[in-house]
Amino acid sequence: MAGGTAFVVVLALAAGFVWWRLDGNISRLDISQALSSERPTVAEGPLNILLIGSDTRVGQDAPDAGKVSGARSDTTLVAHLSADRKHVTLVSIPRDSMVPMPPNCDAKVPKSEWPVQQFNAAFSLGGPACLINTIEGNTDLFINHFAVVDFNGFKGMVDALGGVPVCTPVAIDDPKAHLTLAAGRHVLTGKQALGYVRVRYTEGDGSDLGRIKRQQAFLSSIVQEATRTSLLLRPDKLYGFLDAATKSLTTDEDLGLGTMKDIADSVKNVGVKNVAFVTVPVETYPEDANRVQWTDAADTLWQRLRADQPVTGKPKPSASPSASATPLTVSPAKVSVLVVNATGTGGLAGQVAEALRVQGFARVTTSNTTERPTGVTVAYAPGREEAARTVAAAFPDAKLSEDAALDATVRVTLGAGAPAVVEVPNRLGTDPIPKPSVSAPAPSTSIEARTADQDICS
Structure with missing residues (x-):
């Protein structure tokens, strides 16, 4: 009995040390003072996490949220976890998007005075806070947490999985990405994987949109590989993966290892078919053919996420506007x-x-x-x-x-898709609302998404 008790104590101490080690790997950044005071309403239940792939670890060159010298956001995704944790949507935002942005990242400037700038300038100018202010100001989607992943740590995560399968329809020879691959299927090491997700100029049309498609396919492959190898049930592999991941991670102060564990537990039964990857719909920016702007379909995308609806399939019918709203106070x-x-x-x-x-x-x-x-x-x-x-x-x-x-x-x-007027709960008079004779045109709703269960060659 004493021996069994001692064994349990040793296991508890070991687990405590592992937890302390992993939690200590994470760098944290307090950006609360740099966030806008006019943020969107916080929705209860769903979670929106901003994921940033950067070539410089936040905080390494700069001590505060407003100064992130040398850091660039090569990859930006918004991960939306539905309130019922049955769907996960990862939205890629093209770095070349031209969007309104707070001038000099000053969140006190009214949105009506924001100039249009290239999206990936936000992180370089003001770090995660500026990026969150820009996203929230353009989508009205509240961002609950952020996490910045240093690309150098990304390599260790892939190696901890034992490599990740990819499929390239054409040969890749990119000196800048230090990657040479023949056409076909490959299992990439961490170093190769880093080059693969950063290839831009020597494969496809050379645009950021082509690279985003490869990144989404690669992330799908990671989800498939983690599921296939039962990563969560393999302490040896799981520790290596988490050690590499946390060493490369910078988060907000509330996104500690305990919160991450709770989030991971809440989505462990989602299933790969309910993990969707989507790119913000864009079109050529009229003033510069090398840049893009969001289309009307982007509004549809953000509206679905605000309503906590999946981007694949038909949207769920909306509830009555007064069903769960706070009582109105103005007549x-x-x-x-x-x-x-x-x-x-x-x-x-x-x-x-x-x-x-x-x-x-x-x-x-x-x-x-x-x-x-x-x-x-x-x-x-x-x-x-x-x-x-x-x-x-x-x-x-x-x-x-x-x-x-x-x-x-x-x-x-x-705008397009505007619904017919309904009765407000505190309306005056009893005359019926006139029956509409015209209606708004349907919005463009072409949202292309891939799910994590798709073949990596598709």
């Missing part, structure tokens, strides 16, 4: 509304305005714009959020956005 009689038709469909703004008037909204005017967004955006001046919530209740899945340029009037912008 329609105290709200002035400007309805902007951004669809090109004649008569839509007038139809929506009348549907609001019969519910008691005080003053409703209309206008048009040549911009072509997706969905409905309800914009409001600082301090007018409660009034905006009353308006947004009339539009299922509407996006709320603060705009310092506005006055007391709440602006509703109708």
